[in-house]
Amino acid sequence: MTHSERGRSERGASHAPTGYTVKDVTEPSPGPTPGKGEQTRRLIVATAIRLFAENGYEKTTMRAIASAAGLSVGNAYYYFSSKEALVQEFYLELQREHSAAVEPILATGGAFGRQLLGVLESGMQVWGPHHQFAGKFIGLAAVPGSPVSPFSPESEESRKISLDIFQRLVDGTTTKMDPALRAELPELLWLLQLGVVVYWVHDESPEQTKTHKIIQRGVPYLEHLVGLSRLKVFRPVTVQGLALLRMLR
Amino acid sequence: MTHSERGRSERGASHAPTGYTVKDVTEPSPGPTPGKGEQTRRLIVATAIRLFAENGYEKTTMRAIASAAGLSVGNAYYYFSSKEALVQEFYLELQREHSAAVEPILATGGAFGRQLLGVLESGMQVWGPHHQFAGKFIGLAAVPGSPVSPFSPESEESRKISLDIFQRLVDGTTTKMDPALRAELPELLWLLQLGVVVYWVHDESPEQTKTHKIIQRGVPYLEHLVGLSRLKVFRPVTVQGLALLRMLR
DNA sequence: TCGTCAAGTTGAACGCGTTCAAAAAATGCG
DNA sequence: CGCATTTTTTGAACGCGTTCAACTTGACGA
Known part of the structure; x- marks a missing residue:
């Protein structure tokens, strides 16, 4: 682990493909000109x-x-320094999905508990189909x-997306609380979420029912x-x- | 992961070496007769x-x-189903060391905080030299x-050793508390320890100073x-x- | 148009954990 | 002891993630 790039999971050795910010793979037309490298990169991500x-x-x-993308292993490694880097792309994809799913909940506003429950439940919904994958990921x-x-x-981008959700949740909530707590609550919720994820990943009850029940009792608490x-x-x-x-x- | 043996980390396929309970590698003479297989097994564990x-x-x-033990890879796999199984042996070794180090603290008795601090600190002392290893282990x-x-x-044996420490700590403490809490406290402390370990493993401050400071404030809290x-x-x-x-x- | 250099691509090769058919050694029985 | 059976040991082989020297393609100024 001796590479010092910032924020991106690729490497590109000494020569890196066109720099850009991670965006939707299926965006219509704008963004950085999709040169050959960029095309290959997206193909690899999508396939992975x-x-x-x-x-x-x-x-x-x-x-x-x-082989599914129709190129050589070495070529994949030209764009991504490791399998982990591709896992990170998958993770980001799911996180964006979660972010989108959570949007209406946060927009509506409301009580703290209701919102937090919504965020956690929609997270489980997004990740549900990938429970086993999540086990390896963790x-x-x-x-x-x-x-x-x-x-x-x-993981800074991931962290930011996640923290942002909790930040907005806290900012938007009408629930009264100690201001000092309010200031730290987003980060606290982020840590709590980490714990929930660890529990969920190890929860082998059908449909992860145990985790559902726990957050349904835990959130009001x-x-x-x-x-x-x-x-x-x-x-x-x-x-x-x-x-x-x-x-x- | 489709083996259904209980409590031991070896496999032995359909034919397993002489069954026995895990004991000190350096014990004088008793225990199960150290047949050839047993000798090889111990040699592998000690070398690993x-x-x-x-x-x-x-x-x-x-x-x-x-090769360090002077035998073939296949032979090691005859006694241990995976590298993880050998890691488990290393883990058990350190845990026994921790258990022994904690003995005088628990024997003395005293206030809850003092004892808990002793248990956590001695754990860090035992594991300190293997901080990097612990990172892979986790x-x-x-x-x-x-x-x-x-x-x-x-991991039942590991879990039992660990829980036992906290059980004795709680049983032996003079600190007054809600009886219902007392009943659950050992398991709660065990979970807390899990969290401390996760933090410690990620703590790259010299000598893991941050973790030390946190438990020194956290335990009294x-x-x-x-x-x-x-x-x-x-x-x-x-x-x-x-x-x-x-x-x- | 051609030559040059960077960007992109290839596939063989490495070391790893793990498997397994086969050989060797130990054991038990007549 | 002789022999069958079980336990132990071997080492080649497999698929994996990863690396890298060599090759091809594309871009662009002279």
């Missing part, structure tokens, strides 16, 4: 995503991706220094706690807890 | 542990283990269905919360939180 979704992580070998993401780690620089933060009795506990949270950074 | 500690996870290839352990997953049946559980105002929050915790199982 399709195969990951169809056949899962392990069956989707680099050779399978390359194994990659848990390794420090991996590009797909939620703490890696390569959390909403209750958030409300309590305004009470004088809970003030010291809240303040100290937040101080601890800030230490994690 | 040594190489993991000396050269880390990736450099310790199955070929390296086999990647394996995070994958559902992996034998080294903390939730796997193969937790002790405070535990104490608060006896107050009437905190009762509903405690009770509901515990109900939620029980749902996780």
Whole structure:
């Protein structure tokens, strides 16, 4: 792990394909001129995503991706430094899907609990078909220094998308709470989501029913706690807890 | 992942080496008669542990283990179904070391916070030299269905050792708390430890100073919360939180 | 148009974890 | 002991992710 590029998962050795920002693969026409390299790149991403979704992580070998896209393995590695980088693309795709699904919920506004429940449930809906894939993914993401780690620089875009959802949720909620808590709540929810994901991934109950039930009980509980933060009795506990949270950074 | 053995990490296909319970590699004489197979098995474990500690996870290839032990790769696979199974042995070794280090702390008894701090700190001391290895390990352990997953049946022994430490800690502590909380506290601490480990593994500050600081602030905070559980105002929050915790199982 | 250089592409090769048919060694029985 | 059976050991082979020297294609100024 000794590459120092920022924010993108490709490498391109010393010579990189045309730089650009990640955008929808199916966008109509604008954006950077789709040169030959760009075309190949998109083909690889699209093929990889399709195969990951169809056949899962392990069956989707680099050779399978390359041959399905009609090119050589080496060529795929010219655009992506590793299989993990392609996994990251798949992850981003699902995250954009989640982002879109969550849009109406956040736009409507409303109580904290209702919104959080919506965000978590729609996340499970988007990821549901890929539960097994997620199990392998989490194994990659848990390794420090991996590009797909939620703490890696390569995951900055992912992190931003995710944090943004919670930021908007908190900004838009009418639920009253300690202002100090409100300031930290987006990040706290992001961490909570990490925990939920870990639980969900290990949840082998049919349709991940256990996870559903837990967030349905847990979210109102959390909403209750958030409300309590305004009470004088809970003030010291809240303040100290937040101080601890800030230490994690 | 289609083997259904209980509690051990080896396989042995249809024919398994002499069954026995995992014991100290360096014990004097008793235990199951050390037949040829048993000797080979121990040699492999000892060699693997040594190489993991000396050269880390990736450099310790199955070929390296086999050749260092003076036998063939296939032979290693006769006793251990995978490299992960050998990693598990290394993990168990460190856990026994931790268990021993923690003994005097638990024997002394004392306040909850003091004991918990001792347990966590000594864990970091034992694992400190293997911080990088732990990073790879957590990647394996995070994958559902992996034998080294903390939730796997193969990890039952590990889990028991760990839970036992927290059970004794809670049983031995003089700190007053809600009895309902006391009943669930060992498992809660076990989960907390999982979180600490994840943070520690990703903590790249020198000597993992950040993790040290956080547990030094976090443990007293937790002790405070535990104490608060006896107050009437905190009762509903405690009770509901515990109900939620029980749902996780 | 041609030549030059960068961009893009190839496929063989490497080391890895893992498998397995076959050989060797140990064991048990008449 | 002689022989059949089981346990243990071997090493070649497989498919995987990844690397890289060599080749082809495209872009562009002279």
